[in-house]
Amino acid sequence: MNFSRGTLTIAALAGAASLALAPTATAATTYQITVIPPIGTVRANNLVTLGALVTPTPTGTDGSTPVELELTDPSGDVTARSIPLTLGAGTAAIRTHEAGRYTAVFTFAPPNGEPTEATAQFDVVASSGLGS
Incomplete structure (x- = not known):
């Protein structure tokens, strides 16, 4: 079989063009969550702000995916919240009902990235009464 130089050049260019136009397989982005814990002494029956970066x-579409928060209080009750992200960060105000150790689990499961999770614990002390 004999091919002319022009035919081989056209075939090579067509092959290169089809490779250039083919959709590329991209690896899913691997995200990390940094938990921003409450600052200072946290007292029962108060609001506390928890953050995620x-x-x-x-x-x-990954940027519009919220972080899901599950907060477990000392008695085992679980409160779930969605934290919308703005430029990768978001906060949630949570009421602490009782003294003890709380566990916060943050989960980020974007449609185009790898799901990730971070856990933080913080202690809540009993409220001090006001008055004389």
């Missing part, structure tokens, strides 16, 4: 900053 997702890195690298999610973009596209």
Whole structure:
């Protein structure tokens, strides 16, 4: 079989063009969650702010995916919240009802990235009464 130089050049260019236009397989982004714990002494029957920072900053549909928070109080009750992200960070205000150790589990499961999870614990002390 004999092919002319022009035919081989056209075939090579067509092959290169089809490879260039083919969809590329990209690896899912691996995210990390940094938990921002409460600052200072946390007292029962107060609001506490918990935060999450997702890195690298999610973009596209990943950026509109909230972080899911499950907070377990000392008696074992679980409170679930969704934390919307703005530029990869978000906060949630949670009421602490009793003294003891609380466990917060943050989960980020974006559609185009690898799911990730982070856990933090913090202690809550009994409320001090006001008055004389």
